[in-house]
Amino acid sequence: MSKSKAPAKDGKLKIAIDPVSRIEGHLKAEVTVKDGKVVDAWLSGGMYRGFENILVGRDPRDAAQLTQRLCGVCPTAHSTASCLALDDACDVKLTTNGRVTRNLIFGANYLQSHILHFYHLAALDFVRGPGKAPFVPRFDHPDLRLDEKTNAVAVDQYIKALEVRRVCHEMVALFGGKMPHISGQVVGGTTEIPTKEKLAEYASRFKEVRKFIAETYLPTVYLIGSVYKDLFSIGGGYKNCMSYGVFPMDDEGENVLLKSGVYIEGKDSKFDPALIKEYVKYSWFKDSCSDLHPSEGKTIPDIHKEGAYSFVKASRYNKKPVEVGPLARMWIHNPELSDIGKKQLKDLYGIKAVKFRDLGEDMAFSLMGRHVARAEEALIVADAINDTWLKDVKPGEDTFVESKIPATGEGIGFTEAPRGSLLHYVNIKDSKVANYQLMPATLWNTNPRDDMGQRGPVEEALIGCPVPDTGSPVDISRIIRSFDP
Amino acid sequence: MSLTRRDFVKLCTGTVAGFGVSQMFNPSIVQALEKFVPHVFWIQGQGCTGCSVSLLNSVHPSIAKVLLDVITLDFHPTIMGSEGEMAWGHMTDVAKEQKGKYIMIFEGSVPVAENGHYCILGEKDHKEYTMLETTIEMAKNAALVVNVGTCAAYGGIPAAEGNVTEATSVTKVLADNGIKTPVVNIPGCPPHPDWMVGTLVVAINAIEENGLEGGLGEVVKLLDDEGRPTPFFGENIHDNCPYLDKFDEDAYSKVFTDKDNCRYELGCKGPSANADCFKRKWNGGVNWCVENAVCLGCVEPGFPDEMSPFYEAG
Ligand code: SF4
Ligand code: SF4
Numbered sequence: 077m078s079k080s081k082a083p084a085k086d087g088k089l090k091i092a093i094d095p096v097s098r099i100e101g102h103l104k105a106e107v108t109v110k111d112g113k114v115v116d117a118w119l120s121g122g123m124y125r126g127f128e129n130i131l132v133g134r135d136p137r138d139a140a141q142l143t144q145r146l147c148g149v150c151p152t153a154h155s156t157a158s159c160l161a162l163d164d165a166c167d168v169k170l171t172t173n174g175r176v177t178r179n180l181i182f183g184a185n186y187l188q189s190h191i192l193h194f195y196h197l198a199a200l201d202f203v204r205g206p207g208k209a210p211f212v213p214r215f216d217h218p219d220l221r222l223d224e225k226t227n228a229v230a231v232d233q234y235i236k237a238l239e240v241r242r243v244c245h246e247m248v249a250l251f252g253g254k255m256p257h258i259s260g261q262v263v264g265g266t267t268e269i270p271t272k273e274k275l276a277e278y279a280s281r282f283k284e285v286r287k288f289i290a291e292t293y294l295p296t297v298y299l300i301g302s303v304y305k306d307l308f309s310i311g312g313g314y315k316n317c318m319s320y321g322v323f324p325m326d327d328e329g330e331n332v333l334l335k336s337g338v339y340i341e342g343k344d345s346k347f348d349p350a351l352i353k354e355y356v357k358y359s360w361f362k363d364s365c366s367d368l369h370p371s372e373g374k375t376i377p378d379i380h381k382e383g384a385y386s387f388v389k390a391s392r393y394n395k396k397p398v399e400v401g402p403l404a405r406m407w408i409h410n411p412e413l414s415d416i417g418k419k420q421l422k423d424l425y426g427i428k429a430v431k432f433r434d435l436g437e438d439m440a441f442s443l444m445g446r447h448v449a450r451a452e453e454a455l456i457v458a459d460a461i462n463d464t465w466l467k468d469v470k471p472g473e474d475t476f477v478e479s480k481i482p483a484t485g486e487g488i489g490f491t492e493a494p495r496g497s498l499l500h501y502v503n504i505k506d507s508k509v510a511n512y513q514l515m516p517a518t519l520w521n522t523n524p525r526d527d528m529g530q531r532g533p534v535e536e537a538l539i540g541c542p543v544p545d546t547g548s549p550v551d552i553s554r555i556i557r558s559f560d561p
Numbered sequence: 562m563s564l565t566r567r568d569f570v571k572l573c574t575g576t577v578a579g580f581g582v583s584q585m586f587n588p589s590i591v592q593a594l595e596k597f598v599p600h601v602f603w604i605q606g607q608g609c610t611g612c613s614v615s616l617l618n619s620v621h622p623s624i625a626k627v628l629l630d631v632i633t634l635d636f637h638p639t640i641m642g643s644e645g646e647m648a649w650g651h652m653t654d655v656a657k658e659q660k661g662k663y664i665m666i667f668e669g670s671v672p673v674a675e676n677g678h679y680c681i682l683g684e685k686d687h688k689e690y691t692m693l694e695t696t697i698e699m700a701k702n703a704a705l706v707v708n709v710g711t712c713a714a715y716g717g718i719p720a721a722e723g724n725v726t727e728a729t730s731v732t733k734v735l736a737d738n739g740i741k742t743p744v745v746n747i748p749g750c751p752p753h754p755d756w757m758v759g760t761l762v763v764a765i766n767a768i769e770e771n772g773l774e775g776g777l778g779e780v781v782k783l784l785d786d787e788g789r790p791t792p793f794f795g796e797n798i799h800d801n802c803p804y805l806d807k808f809d810e811d812a813y814s815k816v817f818t819d820k821d822n823c824r825y826e827l828g829c830k831g832p833s834a835n836a837d838c839f840k841r842k843w844n845g846g847v848n849w850c851v852e853n854a855v856c857l858g859c860v861e862p863g864f865p866d867e868m869s870p871f872y873e874a875g
Binding site: 093095096097098099101102104122124125126127129130132135137138142146149192196200205206208211212214235238239241242245246248250252253256257260267268269277379387474476478553 | 722
C-alpha cells in the first residue's frame with residue numbers, strides 16, 4: 077500500500093512513489109489523481125554527483141574513463157560519446173577497423189542493455205516472480221494476468237536472460253577489456269587489434285545471444301503485449317521524438333544503421349544540433365544555467381531554489397519536449413518489422429503491419445509500444461553484428477590512430493545510448509578540460525517542467541494513466557519503466 | 562544444497578587454472594552454508610549501479626543461486642519487486658526485526674553537504690530520507706557493513722577533486738558518527754563479482770562456523786589496512802603481471818595496440834594497484850584491463866585523483 081497520500085482536495089488525491097525501483101538511479105514520481113486517472117505529474121531526480129565540475133582541469137583523455145561511471149548499465153554509450161567528442165576535438169579519423177570494433181563493442185552492450193531492461197527491470201511488471209525477497213513484497217493488486225503456465229515459462233526466461241546478458245558482457249569485454257566500464261575504447265579508436273581467435277569467440281557467443289533474442293525475447297514481448305493490450309493505449313505522452321542516429325556504417329559517417337531525425341507534432345524534420353537547449357526553472361540549478369546550448373552549458377547547483385523539484389535539467393529541442401530511446405529510433409528510422417513481429421501482430425492482434433510506422437502513432441507511442449520497439453531494435457542490432465560488422469572487421473588490421481590533445485579546441489559527440497540520445501561536449505584550454513557538458517538520454521525523458529511550463533516527456537506520458545486503486549498504482553511505474561530511465 | 566563445492570572452489574581460485582585455493586577458503590567448510598541465510602539490504606548512494614550490474618555477472622555460483630539460496634535480499638533498488646513506501650517500509654520493518662543480525666551493503670558514496678540533500682533515497686509519511694541519514698540508521702544496527710565499490714569504500718569519483726557535494730565514503734561517515742559495526746571494503750570501479758560474492762560467502766561461512774561474533778572476528782582478520790579482504794586484494798598487480806619481465810627490460814609499448822610490451826608508459830597504474838585481476842581476469846576470464854589497455858588502479862583509495870592522468874606514466 078502506498079500511504080503517501082495527501083488529503084483529498086476537489087476530489088483530487090496526490091500519490092508519491094519514491095523510490096521508483098528497477099531503474100538506474102534515483103527517481104521519485106508524484107502524481108495527482110482525479111476520478112481514477114492521473115491529471116498531473118512531477119518527476120524528480122533525487123541525486124546529483126556533479127561530473128561536469130569534477131572533469132574541469134583534467135586531462136581530456138580521462139573524460140572517456142570518468143564519464144563511463146555515470147551509468148553502470150550503459151558505460152559503453154558514455155565511452156562512445158566521450159571518444160567521439162575527443163576524436164572531434166583532436167581531429168582524428170578512425171581506421172575502418174577502429175570504427176567497426178567500436179560497433180562490435182557498443183552493439184554487444186546494446187543487446188545486454190535491452191535484455192536486462194526487459195527481463196530484469198520491466199518484466200516483474202507483468203510476471204509474478206518467485207515468492208521470496210527481493211521479488212516480494214509487491215503491491216496488493218499487481219494486475220498480473222499471465223496464466224500459471226505462461227508465468228512459469230517467463231520466470232525461467234528471467235533466469236536464462238541473466239545468463240544471456242552476462243554473455244553479452246563477455247562479447248563487450250573481448251574487445252573492450254572488461255564490463256562494466258571498459259578500458260578498450262580511447263580517442264582514436266580501440267585498443268585491441270582483433271585476432272581470428274577472438275573474433276571466433278565473439279561470434280560463438282553471439283550465436284547464442286541472437287537465438288535468444290529472435291526465439292525468446294522478441295516473441296515473448298509480443299505475447300505479453302497481447303495479454304495486456306490496453307497498455308498499448310496508455311503512456312503515449314507528447315508523441316514527439318528525436319534520434320541523433322547511431323552505428324556508423326561507413327568511414328565517412330554518411331550512413332548509419334539507425335538514422336537521425338526529429339518528429340514533432342506529426343511532422344518529420346532533419347536533426348539540427350543548434351536547436352538543443354537546456355532549461356532549469358524547475359531544476360536545482362542557478363537560473364543562469366537556463367536557455368543555453370550545451371556548448372555554452374553551465375551546471376551550477378542551487379539546492380534551495382524556490383519551486384524547483386529535480387536535479388535533472390529540462391532538455392528541449394527547438395523548445396519542445398521530445399522523447400528519446402528505442403521507440404524514437406524505430407519511429408524515425410521506420411524499419412521493416414521482424415518476421416516474428418509481423419506474424420504475431422497478425423495472429424495475436426489482427427493487425428497487418430510491415431514497417432514500424434504501420435503500427436500507427438497511437439499504438440506505437442505507448443507503454444507497450446516502447447517494449448516492442450526495444451525488442452525489434454535488439455534484433456536489428458544483432459543482425460548488423462552478424463551481417464555487416466563481423467564481415468567488415470579485418471583480423472590483424474589496426475584499430476587505433478595516434479593523436480595529440482590540442483592546446484585549445486572543442487569537440488562534440490552525438491550518439492544513441494540504448495536508452496536514447498546522448499551528447500558529450502568538451503572544451504579544451506591549455507590541453508585541459510575547460511568545460512564539459514553531458515546530456516544523457518534519461519535526462520531527455522525524465523526531466524521536469526521547463527521555463528515555458530511544459531512537462532517533461534515522462535511527466536506528460538503519465539497524464540491519463542488509470543489508477544483504479546491508489547494503493548497499487550501499478551501503471552504509473554510501468555509507464556515510467558517503459559522508458560528505461 | 563545452496564552452493565556446491567565445485568562452485569565454491571571456482572569462486573576462490575579465479576578463472577585461471579593452476580592457482581591453488583587460498584588457505585582461508587578451505588572448501589570443507591562449505592557444507593555448513595545451507596543453514597544460515599542472512600537478511601541483506603543493499604542501498605545505493607552516489608554511484609552508477611555498476612557494482613550491482615557487475616554482481617549480476619557472477620558465474621560460480623550463478624547470481625540466480627545467490628539471490629534464491631545464499632542470501633535474502635530484502636531491499637535492492639534495481640531488482641526488487643516493490644517500490645515507494647512499501648519497499649521503504651519493508652526495509653525498516655525487517656531491519657527492526659533482524660536488529661544486530663543483518664548484513665548492510667552500500668553502493669555509492671555519501672554526499673554530506675547540504676545535510677545530505679544531494680542524494681535522496683526514498684520517502685515515507687511525507688518525509689524524505691537522504692543517503693546520509695539512512696546510512697547512519699541502517700549501519701548502526703547491522704551485524705556487518707559491506708561497502709561494494711570504490712565510491713562506498715573510499716569516496717571514488719563523486720568525491721574526486723572539483724566535487725561540490727562533499728561526497729565521502731561510507732567508512733568515513735560511520736567513523737564520524739561513532740558507529741562501531743565491522744566494515745568490509747570491496748573496492749573496484751566496479752568490483753569483480755567474485756570479490757563481492759566471495760566475501761559474502763566467506764562471511765556467511767565464518768558466522769556459521771563460529772557464531773555471529775566469532776565469525777565476524779574471523780572476517781575482520783582477513784582485512785588489510787584499507788579494509789579489503791586480502792584473499793582478493795592481497796597481491797600487487799604489477800608484481801604479478803605477465804608483462805613484468807618487459808618492465809624489467811624497459812621494453813614499453815608506445816601504442817595501445819602493441820601487446821608485446823609493458824604498458825607503463827601508456828599510463829598503467831598496476832604498480833600501485835592491489836587486486837587479483839591478473840589471475841582472475843574479468844567476464845568469464847575473457848580479458849582484463851592490462852591485457853586490453855592499462856590498469857587504472859580502480860581498487861585503490863586514491864582512485865581517481867592519484868591515478869590521473871590515466872594515460873600518462875605515473
Ligand atoms: S603492464 Fe602495468 S602492471 Fe604490467 S608490468 Fe607493466 S606497468 Fe606493471
Ligand atoms: S586491472 Fe586495475 S583498473 Fe582493471 S579492474 Fe583491476 S584494479 Fe581495476
